[in-house]
Amino acid sequence: MSTMTVTTETLIDPAVFEERIFLDGQWVPGGGGSIPSIEPATGETLAQVGMGDAADVARAAEGAQRAQKEWAALPHPARAQVLRRAGELWEQYADEIGGWNVREVGAIPPLAGFALHVTAAECYEAASLPSAPLGQVLSSEQPRLSLAEQVPVGVVGVISPFNVPLILGIRAVAPALALGNAVILKPDPRTVITGGVAMVRIFEEAGLPAGVLQLVPGGAEVGEALVSDPRVRVIAFTGSTRAGRAVGELAGRHLTRAHLELGGNSAFIVRADADVDKAVNLATWGSFLHQGQICMTVGRHIVHESLFDEYVDKLAAKGRVDARRRSRRRSRAPGPADRRGAA
Structure with missing residues (x-):
């Protein structure tokens, strides 16, 4: 950069x-x-x-x-x-x-x-x-130069x-x-x-x-x-x-x-040997970054059955915590007059 x-x-x-x-x-x-x-x-x-x-x-x-x-x-x-x-x-x-x-x-x-x-x-x-080069030389049956x-x-x-x-x-x-x-x-x-x-x-x-x-x-x-x-x-x-x-x-x-x-429906795969806490952290980022308004946002969570309940509980808890943090940030945000000069 x-x-x-x-x-x-x-x-x-x-x-x-x-x-x-x-x-x-x-x-x-x-x-x-x-x-x-x-x-x-x-x-x-x-x-x-x-x-x-x-x-x-x-x-x-x-x-x-x-x-x-x-x-x-x-x-x-x-x-x-x-x-x-x-x-x-x-x-x-x-x-x-x-x-x-x-x-x-x-x-x-x-x-x-x-x-x-x-x-x-x-x-x-x-x-x-x-x-960059503008074209290519083409093969020809006759002894002549052919260009594209x-x-x-x-x-x-x-x-x-x-x-x-x-x-x-x-x-x-x-x-x-x-x-x-x-x-x-x-x-x-x-x-x-x-x-x-x-x-x-x-x-x-x-x-x-x-x-x-x-x-x-x-x-x-x-x-x-x-x-x-x-x-x-x-x-x-x-x-x-x-x-x-x-x-x-x-x-x-x-x-x-x-x-x-066009739109996507990307999958996040959690295998049986995954670290659930790390997986949940990554999945939260993948699903909620930019309010989920990204074409390759995580739209499907494919989780091994042995981890399913733990994963769902921790993902839901993580989502609730992040939502509360965002709510607190909005309540502390400056008024319109304070922000007007920022742009």
């Missing part, structure tokens, strides 16, 4: 993005109006975030398609430089973005910090992609979820940008600031040309328009299995390539 630099500058200013979406490098009102971004811990409204509609998706796709051509035509070191700079900026503004992550997403500070570390690392990794070349697809749609919006957004956004594509980002309406505004501001500061990254938050109407638009050639979706089925079916009808990560 690179050394973190603390800055006093503000990256995310509600006065700039409130009730707006980001199209062609400008913060503009969206056709879907606005909704409040609510802090889960307190119910406080953090900001009014802009919502788009199908017409905004069409405008974003048109602008992204236009901007993508010039972006892809840049020398590969120029694209790599933007990605490297983005990685540096995630670290530079880690305290500020982490504050939004805690307040808007409901992440505990260590999880918020981990998300920022991974997000910066994703940008550094993506910075190596522009200089990889080219950008054009416009990529990214639909990211509410639970870990930084990691689950950047892992699609950064590689797509690095390889010369433009991106239309639709974050979950509940986490537009962390999963959308922060990403736009980072890449804006990193020098990404206007129009290459568009931000259109919204609900099902926006998602359907994004998947259906013929200018969007790839959809990267992370979310529930139910919503993923709808995305996959719609993408199939339009012959749009779809990358889907």
